[in-house]
Amino acid sequence: MITQLNQRIFVAGHTGLVGSAIVRALRRQGYNNLLTVPHSHLDLTDQAQVRQLFQREQIDAVYLAAATVGGIHANNSYPAEFIYSNMAIETNVIHEAWRHGTQRLLFLGSSCIYPRLAPQPIPETALMHGALEPTNEPYAIAKIAGIKLCESYNRQYGTRYRSVMPTNLYGPCDSYHNENGHVIPALMRRLHESKLAGANEVAVWGTGEARREFLYVDDLADACLFVMNLSEDRYRGATLPMVSHINVGSGMEVSIARLAQLLAQTVGYGGELVFDASKPDGTPRKLLDVGILNALGWRAEVALERGLRETYHSFLRAEQAGTRQQLARALDQQSRRRREMYLPPVALEHAYADMRSPY
Numbered sequence: 001m002i003t004q005l006n007q008r009i010f011v012a013g014h015t016g017l018v019g020s021a022i023v024r025a026l027r028r029q030g031y032n033n034l035l036t037v038p039h040s041h042l043d044l045t046d047q048a049q050v051r052q053l054f055q056r057e058q059i060d061a062v063y064l065a066a067a068t069v070g071g072i073h074a075n076n077s078y079p080a081e082f083i084y085s086n087m088a089i090e091t092n093v094i095h096e097a098w099r100h101g102t103q104r105l106l107f108l109g110s111s112c113i114y115p116r117l118a119p120q121p122i123p124e125t126a127l128m129h130g131a132l133e134p135t136n137e138p139y140a141i142a143k144i145a146g147i148k149l150c151e152s153y154n155r156q157y158g159t160r161y162r163s164v165m166p167t168n169l170y171g172p173c174d175s176y177h178n179e180n181g182h183v184i185p186a187l188m189r190r191l192h193e194s195k196l197a198g199a200n201e202v203a204v205w206g207t208g209e210a211r212r213e214f215l216y217v218d219d220l221a222d223a224c225l226f227v228m229n230l231s232e233d234r235y236r237g238a239t240l241p242m243v244s245h246i247n248v249g250s251g252m253e254v255s256i257a258r259l260a261q262l263l264a265q266t267v268g269y270g271g272e273l274v275f276d277a278s279k280p281d282g283t284p285r286k287l288l289d290v291g292i293l294n295a296l297g298w299r300a301e302v303a304l305e306r307g308l309r310e311t312y313h314s315f316l317r318a319e320q321a322g323t324r325q326q327l328a329r330a331l332d333q334q335s336r337r338r339r340e341m342y343l344p345p346v347a348l349e350h351a352y353a354d355m356r357s358p359y
């Protein structure tokens with residue numbers, strides 16, 4: 001008999017920022033039958049490989065956190081890769097999940113789906129009521145298609161495929177690529193390297209006037225499990241008839257200029273921050289309305305300053321570990337051993353301060 005905790009759960013994208021956090025959250029909550037397959041062994045854009053996976057495994061639920069993801073520069077530079085691979089991944093995984101009887105799936109969309117000049121804070125009902133932000137429109141179209149895939153399979157086949165729309169995320173196991181990463185990991189790394197090199201100034205892209213909402217990724221992971229496990233009555237009662245997806249955010253926004261100051265303080269960089277207005281700001285604001293999720297009983301817990309400290313800590317560990325995949329494995333092994341202690345996610349990070357520490 002399959003119980004809640006030993007159901008077979010496939011976490012697609014488990015080595016990434018979101019996927020690794022979802023694995024940590026599932027292990028903390030006692031789930032003991034997780035399926036994870038690295039990208040090097042399974043290309044989710046290849047329908048035949050995805051079909052073989054679902055034929056081989058009896059998958060009860062899927063967290064679809066695999067995607068081609070990047071910051072404003074990456075989205076602006078590789079539009080074909082972003083729209084093709086994200087549509088291929090979501091189409092293959094959602095269709096094969098349905099074909100093989102997987103009843104539950106959680107799709108990760110993004111706040112980019114909303115119009116560039118949507119009302120702030122942005123309600124779920126703002127979807128498709130205006131022009132998208134040009135710097136990431138292809139990616140946003142792919143994400144909107146993912147929402148519609150889930151909604152359509154639910155309507156026609158009676159599946160329970162749900163979509164969450166997170167705001168900008170940060171935390172352990174992010175991509176710190178200087179050009180293609182998001183603002184927090186990319187700027188954190190640049191500030192760290194500038195501190196070590198004794199550089200007098202560090203470039204910050206854009207005017208610094210753009211505003212962003214940030215959510216610590218372990219908060220997001222908890223929200224994903226919360227939405228996945230909502231009863232059908234509660235989920236439909238909160239979302240129907242208007243919305244096919246649920247926003248997930250912290251409700252707190254900050255200017256990029258203020259964020260850069262906080263990052264410099266976190267890293268301990270004392271030089272000058274220089275704003276490069278030749279780089280795009282992207283959308284001026286994208287603060288999400290998280291009223292539906294709050295009313296259902298979930299709220300973010302990790303404040304930005306605390307989250308930045310934990311992220312810098314995990315960045316330093318990733319430097320030691322050599323790659324983020326190694327860190328993801330280390331975090332996963334640690335959380336498995338610490339499951340019975342139910343340490344809050346942020347405290348878990350401290351536990352990694354020294355892998356030799358007693359458990």
Ligand SMILES: NC(=O)C1=CN([C@@H]2O[C@H](COP(=O)(O)OP(=O)(O)OC[C@H]3O[C@@H](n4cnc5c(N)ncnc54)[C@H](OP(=O)(O)O)[C@@H]3O)[C@@H](O)[C@H]2O)C=CC1
Nearest residue numbers: 013015016017018039043044045066067069108110168169
């Ligand atoms: N980061 C953010 O700020 C936000 C992210 N999201 C959404 O959350 C989800 C996860 O994003 P995030 O964790 O940041 O992304 P990451 O890039 O950190 O992780 C993506 C994961 O997907 C895997 N992957 C990528 N392509 C393939 C493929 N073709 N086949 C198999 N695996 C693949 C990657 O493996 P590998 O690295 O080995 O290629 C990695 O494990 C995405 O849907 C994204 O749109 C939404 C809002 C904000």
Ligand SMILES: C[C@H]1O[C@H](OP(=O)(O)OP(=O)(O)OC[C@H]2O[C@@H](n3cnc4c(=O)[nH]c(N)nc43)[C@H](O)[C@@H]2O)[C@@H](O)[C@@H](O)C1=O
Nearest residue numbers: 070071072110168181182183186204205206210280281282
């Ligand atoms: C998360 C969500 O939203 C993403 O869009 P975005 O919010 O514009 O992503 P971003 O983090 O790259 O930029 C945020 C702001 O920050 C400024 N900025 C300053 N300095 C750096 C810098 O060094 N790097 C980056 N990347 N931005 C910088 C940058 O100019 C911009 O004003 C999508 O890519 C998409 O991934 C998506 O789903």
